[in-house]
Amino acid sequence: MTARRARRTRRVTLRDVAAAARVDPSAVSRVVNNDPRVSVSEATRQRILEKVAQLGYRPNVGARGLRTSKTWTIGFVLPSLGNPMYEPIVRGVETEAHERGYGIVLGSQIEGRSPGTFASLLQEGRVDGLLVASSSLHDDFIRDIIEHGPGPVVPVNRRVEGVKSCVVVNDEAASAKAVHYLAGLGHELIGGIFGPSEIDTAIRRKKGFLEAVAEASVSSVGVDRPGWTAEHGYTAARQILRDAPEVTAIYASTLLMGLGVLRAAAEEGRAVPSSLSVICLHDNPAVSAYLVPPLTTVRLPTEEMGRRAVQLLIERAEGGPERAIMIEGDGEILERASSGPAPTSR
Amino acid sequence: MTARRARRTRRVTLRDVAAAARVDPSAVSRVVNNDPRVSVSEATRQRILEKVAQLGYRPNVGARGLRTSKTWTIGFVLPSLGNPMYEPIVRGVETEAHERGYGIVLGSQIEGRSPGTFASLLQEGRVDGLLVASSSLHDDFIRDIIEHGPGPVVPVNRRVEGVKSCVVVNDEAASAKAVHYLAGLGHELIGGIFGPSEIDTAIRRKKGFLEAVAEASVSSVGVDRPGWTAEHGYTAARQILRDAPEVTAIYASTLLMGLGVLRAAAEEGRAVPSSLSVICLHDNPAVSAYLVPPLTTVRLPTEEMGRRAVQLLIERAEGGPERAIMIEGDGEILERASSGPAPTSR
DNA sequence: CTGGATCTTTCAAACGGTTGACCTCACCCG
DNA sequence: CGGGTGAGGTCAACCGTTTGAAAGATCCAG
Numbered sequence: 001m002t003a004r005r006a007r008r009t010r011r012v013t014l015r016d017v018a019a020a021a022r023v024d025p026s027a028v029s030r031v032v033n034n035d036p037r038v039s040v041s042e043a044t045r046q047r048i049l050e051k052v053a054q055l056g057y058r059p060n061v062g063a064r065g066l067r068t069s070k071t072w073t074i075g076f077v078l079p080s081l082g083n084p085m086y087e088p089i090v091r092g093v094e095t096e097a098h099e100r101g102y103g104i105v106l107g108s109q110i111e112g113r114s115p116g117t118f119a120s121l122l123q124e125g126r127v128d129g130l131l132v133a134s135s136s137l138h139d140d141f142i143r144d145i146i147e148h149g150p151g152p153v154v155p156v157n158r159r160v161e162g163v164k165s166c167v168v169v170n171d172e173a174a175s176a177k178a179v180h181y182l183a184g185l186g187h188e189l190i191g192g193i194f195g196p197s198e199i200d201t202a203i204r205r206k207k208g209f210l211e212a213v214a215e216a217s218v219s220s221v222g223v224d225r226p227g228w229t230a231e232h233g234y235t236a237a238r239q240i241l242r243d244a245p246e247v248t249a250i251y252a253s254t255l256l257m258g259l260g261v262l263r264a265a266a267e268e269g270r271a272v273p274s275s276l277s278v279i280c281l282h283d284n285p286a287v288s289a290y291l292v293p294p295l296t297t298v299r300l301p302t303e304e305m306g307r308r309a310v311q312l313l314i315e316r317a318e319g320g321p322e323r324a325i326m327i328e329g330d331g332e333i334l335e336r337a338s339s340g341p342a343p344t345s346r
Numbered sequence: 347m348t349a350r351r352a353r354r355t356r357r358v359t360l361r362d363v364a365a366a367a368r369v370d371p372s373a374v375s376r377v378v379n380n381d382p383r384v385s386v387s388e389a390t391r392q393r394i395l396e397k398v399a400q401l402g403y404r405p406n407v408g409a410r411g412l413r414t415s416k417t418w419t420i421g422f423v424l425p426s427l428g429n430p431m432y433e434p435i436v437r438g439v440e441t442e443a444h445e446r447g448y449g450i451v452l453g454s455q456i457e458g459r460s461p462g463t464f465a466s467l468l469q470e471g472r473v474d475g476l477l478v479a480s481s482s483l484h485d486d487f488i489r490d491i492i493e494h495g496p497g498p499v500v501p502v503n504r505r506v507e508g509v510k511s512c513v514v515v516n517d518e519a520a521s522a523k524a525v526h527y528l529a530g531l532g533h534e535l536i537g538g539i540f541g542p543s544e545i546d547t548a549i550r551r552k553k554g555f556l557e558a559v560a561e562a563s564v565s566s567v568g569v570d571r572p573g574w575t576a577e578h579g580y581t582a583a584r585q586i587l588r589d590a591p592e593v594t595a596i597y598a599s600t601l602l603m604g605l606g607v608l609r610a611a612a613e614e615g616r617a618v619p620s621s622l623s624v625i626c627l628h629d630n631p632a633v634s635a636y637l638v639p640p641l642t643t644v645r646l647p648t649e650e651m652g653r654r655a656v657q658l659l660i661e662r663a664e665g666g667p668e669r670a671i672m673i674e675g676d677g678e679i680l681e682r683a684s685s686g687p688a689p690t691s692r
Numbered sequence: 693c694t695g696g697a698t699c700t701t702t703c704a705a706a707c708g709g710t711t712g713a714c715c716t717c718a719c720c721c722g
Numbered sequence: 723c724g725g726g727t728g729a730g731g732t733c734a735a736c737c738g739t740t741t742g743a744a745a746g747a748t749c750c751a752g
Contacts, residue, residue: 409738
């Protein structure tokens with residue numbers, strides 16, 4: 001009769017290691033954690049480390065967390081993952097967290113999920129703190145989470161009224177840069193498509209756009225939308241192209257919106273870029289470079305934003321002060337085929 | 347002097363509730379968990395529940411997990427989130443997990459992260475099981491995780507040789523359906539673009555494609571690529587269009603690849619769909635509907651795949667048997683503007 | 693009024709680590 | 723030779739829950 005494979009290798013505990021190395025569990029714990037307060041001879045240290053490696057011991061985070069009240073886990077609330085601009089943020093968050101020994105638990109913002117859902121991540125001791133990257137949650141919702149969650153909460157890529165901590169990029173400057181770029185190409189009437197008018201991120205983008213328009217002495221026609229998707233970009237662009245067909249360029253607040261603009265242009269018979277230039281904020285080269293035509297974008301340091309957000313959150317979890325971080329830089333224009341000189345007026 | 351806001355509301359514990367309700371902590375525990383083995387008078391039950399609500403008590407998952415060796419958390423390994431086709435899977439996984447009281451911890455597959463990284467989620471007792479949705483990890487890599495992780499691991503959207511458990515959709519049938527659809531439009535030479543030739547998912551899609559090509563008595567020219575991105579689709583399509591310009595339709599294995607095909611077509615001067623039809627597997631309407639032209643796709647029940655995967659994993663974590671699940675259905679063709687009748691030969 | 697039987701409640705031992713305090717030597721110095 | 727010192731290690735309590743078992747309370751029949 002063949003030996004049945006063991007049902008499941010039991011997890012290796014501190015005690016197992018201690019027994020194998022013939023020392024007290026506390027000694028193992030101190031070696032594993034490099035506790036400087038208690039000395040262990042080099043010989044036993046080696047013996048312990050050897051057994052740790054040999055048995056493949058890994059401390060149980062739950063038990064450790066119980067004692068130290070640290071879970072080594074960060075909660076990350078974000079909207080639909082379908083938006084390609086979240087990819088670099090997630091990568092930044094994941095990488096930084098991983099490097100510092102933290103895990104990430106996902107809190108997708110799925111239709112109609114209440115603030116309590118996210119606050120309970122904190123209440124249940126599942127996470128040490130919460131990152132909120134959703135740019136479509138209402139401020140109240142986020143304040144509600146903060147109110148009921150016993151732990152730090154840091155908004156990412158947006159600010160929330162009354163909440164000091166946050167990590168953002170300079171959306172305002174980037175939007176302005178896009179406008180100046182277009183103005184530099186000779187465009188004199190520029191369409192602008194913005195997000196939900198009550199959300200900080202949308203407000204800052206719009207502000208940067210409008211100020212630059214004034215500064216560059218060009219004209220503009222702007223439209224707000226209650227979301228950031230391709231559909232929002234599409235309907236907004238249709239509206240602009242119908243109401244003000246003289247526009248020769250359109251600025252969109254997000255990559256997906258830019259997608260919608262391209263389609264609207266095609267449907268309205270506007271060739272891009274000869275008759276209409278299109279530019280948008282936030283790049284994801286895996287997508288934007290393969291559109292027809294490839295989309296000109298303003299790249300912002302979003303991966304860094306993710307990393308810094310994790311840093312700030314950990315800092316706060318360890319008792320650090322509230323801070324607002326704006327990552328410097330006005331972005332980099334990635335010029336692709338969707339933008340070009342304004343058509344010479346006839 | 348104004349009162350300083352409390353530094354942080356301490357977490358409410360079982361003992362706090364017990365003290366408030368003047369009962370033993372164990373009574374609270376049993377009420378909270380509806381333990382049927384021990385009875386509690388209706389009066390005290392009410393008193394306890396009242397205090398629970400009043401204090402906002404939520405059991406600490408870490409402590410509970412320590413005792414019960416269940417973390418109520420599932421690990422989810424997936425590649426870059428930039429791929430819009432993962433969105434529905436993630437949504438399915440997240441929703442189902444949430445409904446069953448589980449949390450999701452993310453394990454992004456970031457360049458050069460070793461199997462150990464993922465296995466340690468299990469070893470550290472962070473999760474009860476692991477879902478692996480990456481269609482670009484090598485089989486060995488996944489077997490390695492399974493080998494070292496003390497807990498169930500379920501591949502999603504792919505099968506792994508030697509691993510029975512998995513959840514997939516019928517990629518083969520869906521690919522075949524795409525081919526028959528094109529054949530039905532009169533296309534007689536169809537290009538096929540596939541993923542990494544050693545990955546099960548790519549193999550099944552290719553198989554379905556080739557069998558349908560034979561069945562429909564049309565010809566084909568196929569290309570394998572070592573990944574699934576727009577760039578892979580782009581280079582593959584260029585190659586096909588150059589080597590076999592007579593093709594009148596191209597099938598791409600993923601949405602992003604389809605994107606690349608559209609761009610290649612534009613660059614080669616092939617109008618879509620009048621001179622070249624394009625279709626791809628897996629839909630994400632937030633993207634595909636806004637391309638120029640909107641992309642015809644085959645939609646598969648990927649959200650359900652995510653849900654079923656969670657179900658199977660939980661089942662396995664509770665001691666259930668290994669099972670392979672294929673979600674029925676050959677997909678639904680979402681006909682958009684990128685496909686049409688074959689150009690009539692001159 | 694007494695002795696189960698039954699219902700309600702409490703006790704205490706885990707789970708796997710961490711950590712302040714304590715113990716035991718050997719060694720050194722005056 | 724006594725005592726101080728420091729290195730090397732162990733003890734035991736604790737973190738917040740769960741859960742088998744025991745203890746108390748209540749009730750009913752004899």
